[in-house]
Amino acid sequence: MEKIVFxxxxxxDIQELERLCLKVxxxxxxxxxxxxxxxxxxxxxxxxxxxxxxxxxxxxVEVKRxxxxxxxxxxxxVFNATIWDVLVDPLYQGxxxxxxxxEQMIRALLRRNIGxxxxxxxxxxxxxxxxxxxxxxxxxxxxxxxxxxx
Amino acid sequence: MEKIVFxxxxxxDIQELERLCLKVxxxxxxxxxxxxxxxxxxxxxxxxxxxxxxxxxxxxVEVKRxxxxxxxxxxxxVFNATIWDVLVDPLYQGxxxxxxxxEQMIRALLRRNIGxxxxxxxxxxxxxxxxxxxxxxxxxxxxxxxxxxx
Ligand SMILES: CC(C)(COP(=O)(O)OP(=O)(O)OC[C@H]1O[C@@H](n2cnc3c(N)ncnc32)[C@H](O)[C@@H]1OP(=O)(O)O)[C@@H](O)C(=O)NCCC(=O)NCCS
Ligand SMILES: CC(C)(COP(=O)(O)OP(=O)(O)OC[C@H]1O[C@@H](n2cnc3c(N)ncnc32)[C@H](O)[C@@H]1OP(=O)(O)O)[C@@H](O)C(=O)NCCC(=O)NCCS
Numbered sequence: 357m358e359k360i361v362f363x364x365x366x367x368x369d370i371q372e373l374e375r376l377c378l379k380v381x382x383x384x385x386x387x388x389x390x391x392x393x394x395x396x397x398x399x400x401x402x403x404x405x406x407x408x409x410x411x412x413x414x415x416x417v418e419v420k421r422x423x424x425x426x427x428x429x430x431x432x433x434v435f436n437a438t439i440w441d442v443l444v445d446p447l448y449q450g451x452x453x454x455x456x457x458x459e460q461m462i463r464a465l466l467r468r469n470i471g472x473x474x475x476x477x478x479x480x481x482x483x484x485x486x487x488x489x490x491x492x493x494x495x496x497x498x499x500x501x502x503x504x505x506x
Numbered sequence: 507m508e509k510i511v512f513x514x515x516x517x518x519d520i521q522e523l524e525r526l527c528l529k530v531x532x533x534x535x536x537x538x539x540x541x542x543x544x545x546x547x548x549x550x551x552x553x554x555x556x557x558x559x560x561x562x563x564x565x566x567v568e569v570k571r572x573x574x575x576x577x578x579x580x581x582x583x584v585f586n587a588t589i590w591d592v593l594v595d596p597l598y599q600g601x602x603x604x605x606x607x608x609e610q611m612i613r614a615l616l617r618r619n620i621g622x623x624x625x626x627x628x629x630x631x632x633x634x635x636x637x638x639x640x641x642x643x644x645x646x647x648x649x650x651x652x653x654x655x656x
Contacts, residue, residue, distance in 0.1 A: 385585075393582040396548075430580045430588065432543040435535075438580065438588050462652060472651070474626060479646030490650035496629030499649020500640035501622070502612060 357408045357416065360424070362456065364464040365399050372423040380443050398431035401461045403444070403453055424448045425457050429465065429473075436472040437465050442481075458488050476501075507558045507566065510574070512606065514614040515549050522573040530593050548581035551611045553594070553603055574598045575607050579615065586622040587615050592631075608638050626651075 370387050373394075378384070394400050403425030408416040424445040431437035439461065444454045465473055476499050477485045482492060493499075520537050523544075528534070544550050553575030558566040574595040581587035589611065594604045615623055626649050627635045632642060643649075 389584045393584045396581070396583040398546075428582075430582050430586065431546070432578075432580050432590070433546040434539045434543045436580065436590060440582070440586060474649065474651050476624060477648045477650050479648070482646075482648050482650070485650050488652075489655055490652050492648040492650050494651050494653070496632075497649060497651070498627045498629070498632050498642040499624065499647060500627050500632070500635050500642050501624050501644050501647070502638075502640050503644070505639055 357410060359406050359408070360453065361404050361406055362460050363402050363404070364460060366402060368394060368400055368402050368423060368426060370394075373426060376423055376426065376443060376445060379446055382443070394428065396430070397428040397440075398433060398437060399429045399461060399464060401427045401457060401464070403448075403457055405448070425453055427457050427461050429461065431465075431470060433468075433470075435470065436474065437470045439473070439475040442475075454484065455488060458485075462488075507560060509556050509558070510603065511554050511556055512610050513552050513554070514610060516552060518544060518550055518552050518573065518576060520544075523576060526573055526576065526593060526595060529596055532593070544578065546580070547578040547590075548583060548587060549579045549611060549614060551577045551607060551614070553598075553607055555598070575603055577607050577611050579611065581615075581620060583618075583620075585620065586624065587620045589623070589625040592625075604634065605638060608635075612638075 370391050373390065374387060402423060405422045405424045406418055407420040409419050410416045425443065427439060427442040429437045429439045442454065442458060462473060475485065475490065520541050523540065524537060552573060555572045555574050556568055557570040559569050560566050575593065577589060577592040579587045579589045592604065592608060612623060625635065625640065
């Protein structure tokens with residue numbers, strides 16, 4: 357039996373995460389840095405695929421646990437949170453899991469009374485986030501990135 | 507003698523900050539929440555006006571210290587930082603202090619090797635940040651805010 361489990365804020369194995377990021381084609385990042393970034397994220401939500409085998413006595417034993425999705429948020433723990441690094445294993449995309457992952461994260465942030473939930477969306481995922489209730493440039497507010505000047 | 511001192515990451519007095527926010531017309535926020543937000547910000551930069559009196563022996567004694575500007579940033583301590591709540595006392599605006607405050611904060615973040623420096627700019631300050639080297643919507647990346655659906 358297989359099931360998919362969402363954890364709003366549990367430890368993520370750095371090597372598993374590295375494999376997942378590779379699968380979606382993200383550039384490699386130093387594991388020690390990723391570890392620091394996760395430690396200093398307010399929330400690290402994960403999706404795991406769990407394989408279980410049923411026992412004759414009716415109970416079941418976990419035989420495999422695989423990380424298939426992640427999202428994290430930085431925050432001041434009170435007013436604002438910013439969601440970064442949302443990803444779902446390509447094998448499991450298009451089944452509503454990305455949506456569920458972000459929705460669960462929003463719920464978890466609201467439970468912590470964080471009202472200002474923000475993110476920076478790459479152009480190809482703006483519609484994915486619109487679908488989830490995110491609005492681009494509300495009241496003319498602009499997302500801006502600093503670039504070094506040469 | 508008066509001097510203006512920039513501190514990249516020092517404690518800010520919550521009541522002084524409250525008075526400063528009032529001066530620029532920001533809505534009042536619970537002091538205990540502001541305290542938590544500052545504690546969980548990666549960097550809290552401040553501008554203080556310091557009044558000193560020269561002593562006959564050539565030394566000087568600080569007689570007054572007033573908070574006249576602040577900016578803070580949330581961060582994962584490695585990859586990204588997001589700047590929030592940039593403000594300068596209206597009495598001291600238009601003298602280059604806001605610019606210096608944000609520039610010093612950028613430098614301090616770069617010294618910590620944080621490459622992805624972002625913010626969400628209200629429409630009336632987009633040009634202020636462009637002037638500082640921030641680019642709106644680079645490569646079509648959109649700043650997005652989550653709004654509850656009714
Ligand atoms: C973006 C991503 C997280 C979406 O996850 P997913 O599990 O495939 O998405 P879902 O199946 O939950 O899709 C939910 C809804 O969004 C839509 N959707 C999914 N990806 C979309 C996209 N790129 N653009 C617009 N809509 C999209 C789906 O059609 C679905 O619509 P519906 O609710 O009307 O049926 C996933 O594609 C991914 O990991 N991509 C690579 C990493 C990435 O680009 N991350 C975001 C940038 S930081
Ligand atoms: C926005 C703010 C921080 C600017 O501080 P400041 O000390 O007045 O700004 P400076 O004097 O350093 O200005 C630096 C440059 O930006 C320009 N500038 C200042 N405010 C600007 C604005 N709102 N729009 C466009 N340009 C602006 C100045 O003309 C100056 O240009 P120059 O370098 O060509 O001379 C200040 O006006 C403020 O606290 N406003 C209220 C709070 C607020 O709106 N914060 C930002 C939203 S979170």
